Amino acid sequence: MKIFTIFNFFILMVSSISCSVITKSPAENPGISESKSSETSVSTSQDIYFKGSGNEPFWNVEISDADIKLKTITDSIVTPSVDAIRAADHNVKLYRTQVGESTLSIQIIQNNCTDKMSGKNSPYSVSVEYQKYAAAKLQKLKGCGNYVTDYRLNDIWVLETLDGNKVESKNFQNKLPSMEINSATNSFSGFSGCNTMNGKLFYEKGLLRFTDVATTKMMCDPNNQENAFLKALKSTTTYKIEVNRLWLSNPSGLMLIFKKID
Known part of the structure; x- marks a missing residue:
C-alpha cells in the first residue's frame, strides 16, 4: 500500500510539471518576449529616415517608408507614409497625409535650426500642422530635425569598378582606393x-x-587614376547596396562600385 501511494504521488508530480510547461504563455516567458521585442525595435528604427522634435509643448515626429508617427504630450497620430511634395527652387519638402478624420502636414526646410531649450543645432527646420478630428482645432508645432543616414553605409569599402572598368592596383599607387x-x-x-x-x-x-x-x-604618377576616381566620387548623387557592394551613380549612369570588406 505504501509503495502504491508513493507511485501515485510520483505520477501526480510528473503530470503537474508537464501541465505547467505546456500551458506557460509567452507573456510568462520574459526571455522569449524580450527577444522578439528587441528584434522588432531594431528593424523599425532602421526604417526611419527622418526625425524631428520640438518643445513648448514637447513633440517628436518620425518618418519611415511605412508610416509617419507624430507624438505630443497629449496626442498621437500614425498615418501611412506618402511621397514628399518638393519645391522647385529650394530644398523644401511637404508631406500631407490623412487617416480617418486625422490630418497631418509636415514641412521640412534645409536651413540651420537651433533648439531653443538645448541649444543643439540641426540642418533642418520642421513645421507640423495637425487635426485629431475634423471639428478639432488646428494645432501648429515648430522644431528642428535631421535625416537618419543609412546604417548600411557604415563600413570599409574598396574600389572595384571605375566608370564601368574593373580597376587594378597598378592603376594607382600599388593599392586600390578605399574609404571608411x-x-x-x-x-x-x-x-x-x-x-x-x-x-x-x-x-x-x-x-x-x-x-x-x-x-x-x-x-603622383601621371598614369595614376586618382583624379578620375575623385571626379567620379564627387559627382555621385544616388546609391544602392547589394551583395556586399556599394553602387554609386548619378543621372549620367553608374560611376563607381565598391566591395565591402570586414
Whole structure:
C-alpha cells in the first residue's frame, strides 16, 4: 500500500510539471518576449529616415517608408507614409497625409535650426500642422530635425569598378582606393589612389553626396587614376547596396562600385 501511494504521488508530480510547461504563455516567458521585442525595435528604427522634435509643448515626429508617427504630450497620430511634395527652387519638402478624420502636414526646410531649450543645432527646420478630428482645432508645432543616414553605409569599402572598368592596383599607387564611412557623423576617410582623403556625406532619402573632399598633396604618377576616381566620387548623387557592394551613380549612369570588406 505504501509503495502504491508513493507511485501515485510520483505520477501526480510528473503530470503537474508537464501541465505547467505546456500551458506557460509567452507573456510568462520574459526571455522569449524580450527577444522578439528587441528584434522588432531594431528593424523599425532602421526604417526611419527622418526625425524631428520640438518643445513648448514637447513633440517628436518620425518618418519611415511605412508610416509617419507624430507624438505630443497629449496626442498621437500614425498615418501611412506618402511621397514628399518638393519645391522647385529650394530644398523644401511637404508631406500631407490623412487617416480617418486625422490630418497631418509636415514641412521640412534645409536651413540651420537651433533648439531653443538645448541649444543643439540641426540642418533642418520642421513645421507640423495637425487635426485629431475634423471639428478639432488646428494645432501648429515648430522644431528642428535631421535625416537618419543609412546604417548600411557604415563600413570599409574598396574600389572595384571605375566608370564601368574593373580597376587594378597598378592603376594607382600599388593599392586600390578605399574609404571608411561613418554614418553616425556623416563623414568618410581613406585612400584615393595616391593620397589620403577625407570629407563629409550629404544624405537625404534617395540622395547621397560626397562633399568637402580634401586630400594630401603627394606627387603622383601621371598614369595614376586618382583624379578620375575623385571626379567620379564627387559627382555621385544616388546609391544602392547589394551583395556586399556599394553602387554609386548619378543621372549620367553608374560611376563607381565598391566591395565591402570586414
